[in-house]
Amino acid sequence: MSENSFISIRNGTIASVIAGAILLVVPVLRGSAVSFLSWAWSGVAWCWKKLIASYSLPGWAWLLMFIFALIGLINIYLAIQGDTEEPEFKSYVEDFMHGAKWRWSWVGNKISNVWCFCPTCDATLVYDDSSCRNFRSNVSRTDFICENCSNRVVASIRGGDKDYATGAVKREIDRRIRTGEYKMQ
Ligand SMILES: [Zn+2]
Numbered sequence: 685m686s687e688n689s690f691i692s693i694r695n696g697t698i699a700s701v702i703a704g705a706i707l708l709v710v711p712v713l714r715g716s717a718v719s720f721l722s723w724a725w726s727g728v729a730w731c732w733k734k735l736i737a738s739y740s741l742p743g744w745a746w747l748l749m750f751i752f753a754l755i756g757l758i759n760i761y762l763a764i765q766g767d768t769e770e771p772e773f774k775s776y777v778e779d780f781m782h783g784a785k786w787r788w789s790w791v792g793n794k795i796s797n798v799w800c801f802c803p804t805c806d807a808t809l810v811y812d813d814s815s816c817r818n819f820r821s822n823v824s825r826t827d828f829i830c831e832n833c834s835n836r837v838v839a840s841i842r843g844g845d846k847d848y849a850t851g852a853v854k855r856e857i858d859r860r861i862r863t864g865e866y867k868m869q
Contacts, residue, residue, distance in 0.1 A: 776866045781856055784809060784828055784839035788857065795854045800828050800839060807832035813845040 741749075771793075778787040780803065788798035800809045809828040816824040826849040828839040841849035860866040 773861045773866065776857075776861065779857070779860065779866065781853055782828075782839040782841055786853055786857075788854075795857055798850050798853055798857070800853075802830040802833060802838055805830065805832045809838055811846045811849070813849070816845040 774790050777789060778785060780786070782800075783803070784800035785803050785806070786798060786800045788795050790796065801807065802809060807830050809830055811826055811828055813824075813826040815821045816826070823842065824844055825840055825842040826844065826846050827837045828841075828849075830836050830838050841852055843849075843852065857866075
């Protein structure tokens with residue numbers, strides 16, 4: 685027997701042994717794989733059944749839960765709305781006082797930028813409180829003048845200078861809010 689044919693017989697034998705081993709193992713592996721998969725699947729199926737059994741509810745129970753959830757959501761919505769809703773008086777930002785139209789804005793709960801405008805032409809009025817610094821004058825007052833209406837004195841607030849006059853207007857705004865009078869305008 686030549687060396688070459690010996691090698692080919694040896695290779696053939698080794699190949700046959702390996703092939704035989706593989707053929708022997710494959711059905712075993714396949715069997716294990718199938719049994720593992722079927723076991724895993726039965727586990728999943730069991731879990732699913734349990735899940736359905738534990739949480740499946742009749743229609744009326746679902747409806748009840750839906751209603752409770754809706755009530756909860758509405759409550760949360762109202763709570764948020766209640767916190768963010770502005771008080772009603774915050775929409776009160778102009779009124780007639782002392783013959784002029786006064787406008788202001790709200791910063792928090794405080795009146796800010798209060799000033800007066802001409803009721804005829806809506807021009808911004810200019811003030812004259814020189815009487816407060818005139819020692820010969822026995823009346824201190826602040827006049828509010830419309831330059832657009834031939835320098836007509838539109839409003840006159842007695843008692844003090846410009847700051848006093850705007851303070852008096854703020855106090856009047858507060859009074860009208862307290863009494864609810866502002867809602868009737
Ligand atoms: Zn005017």
